[in-house]
Amino acid sequence: MKKRALVCGAGIGGLSAGLALARIGWDVTVFERDEELRTAGAGLNLWPNGVRVLKELGLGPHYAAISASLRTYRTFSSTGEVVAIDDVSDWPERYGAALSGVYRRDLSRMLADALGAGRLQLGRRVVAVAQDGDTVSCRFADGGSAEGDLLIGADGIHSAVRAALFGPQALSADGLVRWRGLFDLADVEVDPHAAVEVWGAGGHFGYMAIGGGRAYWFAAADGITTEPDDARAFFSRWERSSVPAIIAATDPSTIIRNEIRDLVTPLPRWSRGRITLLGDAAHPMLPGMAQGASQALEDVRILKAALAEHEDLAAALDAYERARIPWVGNVVRGSRPLFDFDGQHERVASNCNPILGRYDSIAERRSA
Structure with a gap:
């Protein structure tokens, strides 16, 4: 049995x-x-360790069809200076999968279809x-x-x-909030094959393609916790970066607010x-x-x-x-330390990508 x-x-x-x-x-x-299937969130950054699991479940080709593989990881300051350009195009060979972006709803639907309607009760x-x-x-x-x-x-x-x-x-009670939104790649002049981080005093903004000609952005800033208009106004001031153009190209109805907490x-x-x-x-x-x-x-x-x-x-x-x-x-x-915006801004000023530096130890555990 x-x-x-x-x-x-x-x-x-x-x-x-x-x-x-x-x-x-x-x-x-x-x-x-x-x-309905839970689809909270806009896009999703899936790193090689996660994509490898999808491959092991037999979903590699399906995931490739709905996601965007990324070739570079670019880090900028909020005033437009290039901090670092990291080539991640060899990650499929190094880590068994590419760095990727995907629309959360597409990923949920792919998994539900593979599971089968008979095994899912809503x-x-x-x-x-x-x-x-x-x-x-x-x-x-x-x-x-x-x-x-x-x-x-x-x-x-x-x-x-x-x-x-x-x-x-x-749960932690720091009052941290992350904002997310969607935009079409055709509406903004950005590299569709790059994951991008922009760091400034008091805030952080990132974006990447998620497949189907779409991209999503994610952002957080000290004190910007309640109103979407406040978030748009804060990041629109980063005028020498690509951020204001992305904000302008975003349909306001796609902007969501999530409180972020841990135990x-x-x-x-x-x-x-x-x-x-x-x-x-x-x-x-x-x-x-x-x-x-x-x-x-x-x-x-x-x-x-x-x-x-x-x-x-x-x-x-x-x-x-x-x-x-x-x-x-x-x-x-x-x-948690990546939400110390001023501290990370100082690291970025020293030409260091805060996220990639932390990912090395995770990625190397591909056979663990």
């Missing part, structure tokens, strides 16, 4: 977890609280989880329930599964009995290193390998935690 997995949450981590376990013979159902909000001996179950707001051998909480930063396992967890105290364990966590449910992080989605995918890779190797579920979840918790903790900690 097939083992049955219940996955709570149909974000990138949950969908890919469902697909990964189905690939190794599990009977999987992914439950999503919303009536409008199923988890309100309780329980386990008894060899069975784990979840109960939904609509009164229904499901039972299985394993339950995976992939239900995001405000995870109901995490709260059921470990109680309420305090005050990281979880020492992710599992209890037959229930475990992955992605933002386990380790929410600031987007400083653009590793949120890629680290969720790495969770999936290690969990899949552990379940394939260990017949005993407790041994598998223990192996998963031992491999992931120490490593992802480094990434969470490394993502």
Whole structure:
């Protein structure tokens, strides 16, 4: 008889977890609280470590068709000076995949299509989880329930599964906000094959292509936390850079605001009995290193390998935690300093790309 997995949450981590376990013979159902696939966000920067997982799941050609591969990483000051131009065109050979940008909705749809409609149930909000001996179950707001051998909480930063396992967890309260928007490459004279970071006193702005002739930008600045007009006005003052032209080309209706937070105290364990966590449910992080989605995918890779190797579920979840918790903790900690805008502005003034410098240690773990 097939083992049955219940996955709570149909974000990138949950969908890919469902697909990964189905690939190794599990009977999987992914439950999503919303009536539609979660597509919060605009674009997404997926680094080689994340893309490699998609390739291992057999989705390499599909991902290539919906994404944009990037060849250079350019860093500028807010006054237009070139800080660094880093050639990343050899990353497919060095790291097994290109640096890439993708529209989040396209990525979610690709994963859902690969998973199959029969394994995905929308409008199923988890309100309780329980386990008894060899069975784990979840109960939904609509009164229904499901039972299985394993339950995976992939239900995001405000995870109901995490709260059921470990109680309420305090989230950081720095008041940090990231702004995002979409624009058409044809409307702005920018390099469609470059990821670009622009650093200025008190703020940070980046942009990249995401496939289909589109691009997205992301930005944050001290004190710019509530109104889109304030964000547009702040970054439009960086007149000697490409930023004002990108802001002008952005449809205001595409601009979104996200509070960004991580856990005050990281979880020492992710599992209890037959229930475990992955992605933002386990380790929410600031987007400083653009590793949120890629680290969720790495969770999936290690969990899949552990379940394939260990017949005993407790041994598998223990192996998963031992491999992931120490490593992802480094990434969470490394993502926070990039929101010290003045400190990073000083590093940029010294011709240093803050993000690429931190990525080296992640990328080199391609076989870990």
